[in-house]
Amino acid sequence: MSKIAIIGATGRAGSQLLEEALRRGHSVTAIARDTAKVGQREGVISRNVDVLDANALQAAVAGHDVVISAAPFATIPAGAVIGPVKNAGVKRLLVVGGAGSLLLPDGTRVIDSKGFPEAYKAEASAGALFLENLRQEKDLDWTFVSPSAEFVEGERTGKFRIGQDDLLVSSEGRSWITFADYAIAMLDEVESPKHSRQRFTVGY
Numbered sequence: 420m421s422k423i424a425i426i427g428a429t430g431r432a433g434s435q436l437l438e439e440a441l442r443r444g445h446s447v448t449a450i451a452r453d454t455a456k457v458g459q460r461e462g463v464i465s466r467n468v469d470v471l472d473a474n475a476l477q478a479a480v481a482g483h484d485v486v487i488s489a490a491p492f493a494t495i496p497a498g499a500v501i502g503p504v505k506n507a508g509v510k511r512l513l514v515v516g517g518a519g520s521l522l523l524p525d526g527t528r529v530i531d532s533k534g535f536p537e538a539y540k541a542e543a544s545a546g547a548l549f550l551e552n553l554r555q556e557k558d559l560d561w562t563f564v565s566p567s568a569e570f571v572e573g574e575r576t577g578k579f580r581i582g583q584d585d586l587l588v589s590s591e592g593r594s595w596i597t598f599a600d601y602a603i604a605m606l607d608e609v610e611s612p613k614h615s616r617q618r619f620t621v622g623y
Contacts, residue, residue, distance in 0.1 A: 420444050420445055420446060421445050421446070421485055421609060421610075422445070422446045422448070422482065422483045422484045422485075422486070423440050423445050423446070423447050423448070423483060423484065423485050423486075423487060423609065424447075424448040424450060424479065424480045424485070424486045425437055425440070425447060425448070425449055425450060425485040425486075425487045425489060425507075426450045426451075426470060426476070426480075426486065426487070426489060426490050426500065427450070427451060427470075427488065427489035427490040427491070427515075428447075428449035428450055428451050428454065428457060428489070429449070429451040429453070429454060429456045429457060430451075430489055430491075430620070431570075431572070431604070432489045432504035432515045432566075432570070432598050432599055432601065433449075433451070433487075433489035433515070433604040434456075434507060434598075435598040435599050436487055436489060436515075436602045436605055436606070437457070438599075438602065439599075439603060439605070439606045440606055440609075441460065441462050443606055443610070444462075444520075445462070445464060445513040445606075445609075446462055446464075447463050447464070447601050448463075448464045448465075448466055448479065448480075448483065449463055449465045449466065450465070450466045450468050450470070450476070450479050450480070451465075451468070452467065452468070452469055452470075452560065453467060454466065454467055454528060454581065460462060461619070462471065462599075466479040467551040470490055470495050470499060470500070471495065471499055473499065473502060473503050473506075473531045474503075476499075476500075476503040477503035477504075477506050477507045480503060480504055480507045480509055481507040481508065481509070483507075483509055484509075484511065485509070485511040485512075485513060485514045485609055486500075486504050486509050486511070486512050486513070487512075487514075487515070487609070488500045488512065488513070488514045488515065488606065489515040492517065492546040492548075492549050493542045493545045494540055494543035496545070496548075497548065497552035497553070498552070499550065500512070501553070501556065501559065503540065505559060509542055510530065510560050511557065511559070511560045511561075511562075511609075511612075512553075512559050512560070512561045512562075513561070513562045513563075513564060513605060513608060513609065514549065514553070514561065514562070514563045514564065515564060515566075515601075515605070516546055516549075516563045516564050516565040516566070516620075517542065517543050517546030517547070517565060517566070517601070518543075518565050518566055518567055518568045518570070518586065518594070518617065518620070519535070519539070519542075519543025519544070519547055519583060520543070520544055520546060520618075521565055521585060521586040522546035522549055522584050522586065523583045523585075523586060524585075528547070529568065529586055530543045530544065530547060532566075543599070549563075550563050550618060556616075559567055560612075560615050560616065561616055562607055562608055562612070562614045562615065562616075562617060562618070562619070562621075563616075563618040563619075564601070564604065564608065564614075564618070564619060564620070564621065565593040565610040565619070565620040565621075566597045566601050566620070566621060566622070567586065567587055567588075567595050567620065567621070567622030567623070568586060568594035568595065569593070569595035569596070570595075570596060570597075570598065570601070571592060571595060571596075571597055571598070572597065572598060573597030573598070573599065573600075574597060574599060575597070575599035575600060575602075575603065576597075576599075576600055577600065577603055578594060578600075578623075579600050579603075579604065579621050579622060579623055580621070580622055580623065581604065581619055581620070581621055582619065582620045582621075582622065583618070583619055583620065584618060584620070585620075586620070586622075587620055587621070587622030587623070588622075589622070590621045591615055593623075594622055595622050596600075596622045596623060599623055601620070604621040
């Protein structure tokens with residue numbers, strides 16, 4: 420059993436990560452600006468924290484084995500997460516990444532492709548920058564887990580593929596993963612690390 424702190428635990432990805440961690444018997448600290456949605460749960464400690472408050476975040480993650488960040492990139496820069504985690508003495512940081520920095524068959528990034536939705540560009544660009552920050556990180560044992568192009572609600576099947584830096588596309592031509600199956604892949608990595616200081620991706 421690990422002590423896991425989840426930043427952004429009330430979001431769509433974060434809430435599924437919380438459920439998966441509890442399903443596996445881990446002890447979880449749920450961190451969000453407002454954790455009311457988490458409620459009283461056995462195995463969960465809730466911490467209302469503004470992630471941009473470095474001291475508060477450092478105090479909230481101290482003493483954990485692993486921190487998982489499911490915080491949005493556009494409003495919370497890499498340093499706001501990496502700094503407090505390092506200063507708290509936590510060695511492992513796993514990040515809910517984005518698909519924008521994944522590569523297409525021609526070697527270009529998804530975010531640079533024709534027709535990439537303008538509405539998602541700010542978040543995708545910030546996600547790519549977060550990954551670059553991690554790649555320059557000398558101390559943390561980090562992993563950045565990119566979902567497929569469509570990151571959606573849906574069932575927990577436990578059947579998916581793992582890739583590295585290339586966008587995964589199904590035989591039907593769709594690139595997608597549910598939050599629930601993504602959470603399985605993330606918790607598998609927590610329990611049996613295979614991608615230390617790497618990015619990987621998950622999809623059908």
